[in-house]
Amino acid sequence: MRHIYLILLIIYPYDVLFGQADTIQVSKDYKTILVLPEPFSFSINGKDLNFIESFPKSTSEKATHIVMLTYNDVAPVKQDYTNYTVYTKDGLAYDFILDLIDIPKIKRWNINIEMADNVSKEHLAINNSENTDKEIIKIEDVALPNQIETSANDGIENIKITPLSTSLYDEDRIAYLKQKCENHIGDKGNIARYFSKIGDVFVWLKGVYYDREELYFLFNIENKEPIDLDINFLKSFIGTNYKQSSSNQKSEFEPIYRYAQPSRVEGNTSTTFFMVFEKFTLDKNKHLVIELDELNGNRNIGLDIEHLLINRPKKFGK
Template sequence: MKKYILTKAALLVFIITSAQTQEKLDTIYANDHKNVALFFPKAINQGITGAAHFIFTYNREKHQHFGLLQAKPGKESNLLVIGADGSVFSYILKYKEQLTRLNYFIPKAESIGKEKPVAMVSIKTSNSQKYLSDKEDYYRRFCSYLLSEKHRIGRIKKRKYRIILSVENIVFNKEELYFVIKIENRSGLDYDLNFLKLASETRKKGKKKSLQRLYQDPVFKYKMPTKIGKNKAVKIVYVLPKFSLSKERRAILELNEKDGERNLKLKVSHRFINNPN
């Protein structure tokens, strides 16, 4: 009889544990005075929140399985996490003053799908074209996704000649930085684009300080226009190899008009380059 009771108790524990494991998680609660830890089955490759009052932090340099979530009071939002194996997880985020749960161990079964991986084809003459095609296809899809997002990294904007140049977002993904750039033409004339270049330069200190500028070549450009009509706006994505800047340097975005003089230079602090989304 004693053996039967133990077996029955163990079975009951198994049933309860299984029910908890199978419970579908769709909403995660957080606040601004406690860290909520999310543990994923694979290392986190990217995590993006839909609003600035929700902050999800994770190790971007050394991929790890967990991230920390905090929130400030505000409307509900969402979290999108992509694992190292391409698994995609999506949750609703809500602010809650009193939390009853601080740790979430997320099973692989909660993945809503899989990001199409870049085919790691050996770079040989016969396969190089396929590799480049797959790589560009990945860039194109991820750039399209970024343009659909409303997440902002900060106020980075330059106005001149009724032309507005701004950097809306900087995202780190797969060893590359994605710059989401917006150009608005609020003038009465079309703007013919000559070039849009990104460089890093030494911050000028004193009259005798020489200015050193190093241009960064994008590996991919998405939705690059040749003309911006009057009272029109365009969004572009530049993909560049990952880089960082010291406190003595900053990034410069140069917009140049073809056969015109409406040229703009936008300064981007090293803080935004070193702390992308």
Template sequence: MKKHLILFSFILVSTFVKAQPKTVIDTIYANDHKNVALFFPNPIRQGITGSENFVFTYNRDKEQYFGLLQATPGKESNLLIINNNGSIFSYIVRYKEQIETLNYFMPDSTSIGNEKPFTGAADNENKPIELFDFKTNYYERFCSYLVKRRQLIGKFKKRHDGIILKIENIVFDKDELYFVMTIENKSSLDYDVNFLNLNIQTRQKGKKKSLQSLYLKPVFEYNVPLKIKENQTAKLVYVVPKFSISDERKVILELNEKNGERNIKLIILDKIINNPN
């Protein structure tokens, strides 16, 4: 099903782009000891590189008209830029030890199209067509980067009967928090995941003290396993809307086994939630 959706999206993109005037896709050269600046006619909303040896940085909190490109040695790739008005720009990017051009000014005429083209049908049917789910694409790429990145926020793990649940990192990006976690199975039995939940727990004051839990529903889940075989480790990411908590609250990461009792609850304190990487 996913392959058919990708193929359908590709056909839509191809049809739409062919209808536009032909433009030359520039090749942009970059290296690892100089910043190459790209200036656009409208603020940048999103920038995506096709390979990890190219890094395009831009202000994700406050939209600006320029971004910076750097590269490490490797194969050529591509760079996709989306402005805040939906204009799409696409370039080939290559590593080059010595580069002459450090600043690029991209006119509107070099745009390959718009994120939300119109069908040209009747007014009541003249609605924008989403060619890509760019948000999902961004989540997938950023989560893939995080699971490969070796950065620990601290030693936060809990073990039960050979099952180890660990928080490796909590990263803040835009308006969201990325929880990077691992589930390790050091037992001799496969582990079937029933659920893995994030909850905010609050202690109620008063004579009758009680606990209240608020479920944090992820806006995106990456690489979440259904089963962890013996002697294997699963590394996954939950993306949740940005939040902070007081010292009277804590976050509980709860792992529950399907048809089993190897359940784990890992406490994440407020100082960790409020100071992400």
């Protein structure tokens, strides 16, 4: 009998392992959007470095119902899938299969409570009784990152990027930098899998860009632990890395502007921010060091950024 079971698993791995979970198509060039019936709590992603989860940059309560999925655009694979489970604040769990595809047939999923794996009759009764008074979440009501591009039929208008002029740069440089960061805070980035971590807290370098006389570093802090991360400081240094040398040292190197830098990253969430520097280059024996220090804690992280990443930045798309 053991041989029979093995054969069944080989022939039908997808159904046996994942059952009848809905398959959500995800791509590199589009955002697949999930609209949940209750606020997002946390998720379990079988391949979270490949299938990337993000959230609207909005303080609206409606934004807490939305999860956006895309595939790592620098990953070389053309076929991939994994399991994905979303938990909402009411304790319900929604099981899906994420499947890599060129163009998703459905770009927006309106998830309903009946799709929950652990829904009870009591949940359904409460949900039905509240439906008459419950405000329907519309995707148009939520401010989404500017890189989302969908057709008019998807119900999402393209996000407009505020045009920037030379005169603004000359008149108020900081205002220009702020608007530039605001225009691109939702970018997917141009660097894959470059991070440092302690436990389940990560500091990711997502992209290095240039514009005019500045370098823009796009970072993401991801806290996969349940305890909030309170940040004492985020500092930057130029460090030396001569091999087998006891004279390696670092000197503080302050950015000229910081955009959306957090003071706290709540448990099971992530946040994205920019550090902007006067343009610079480094030789092979130097690197940029980003140090995160936790307030009243020991989750301190140092991220070394190699000179090649700094010396070969990408120009912003717009």
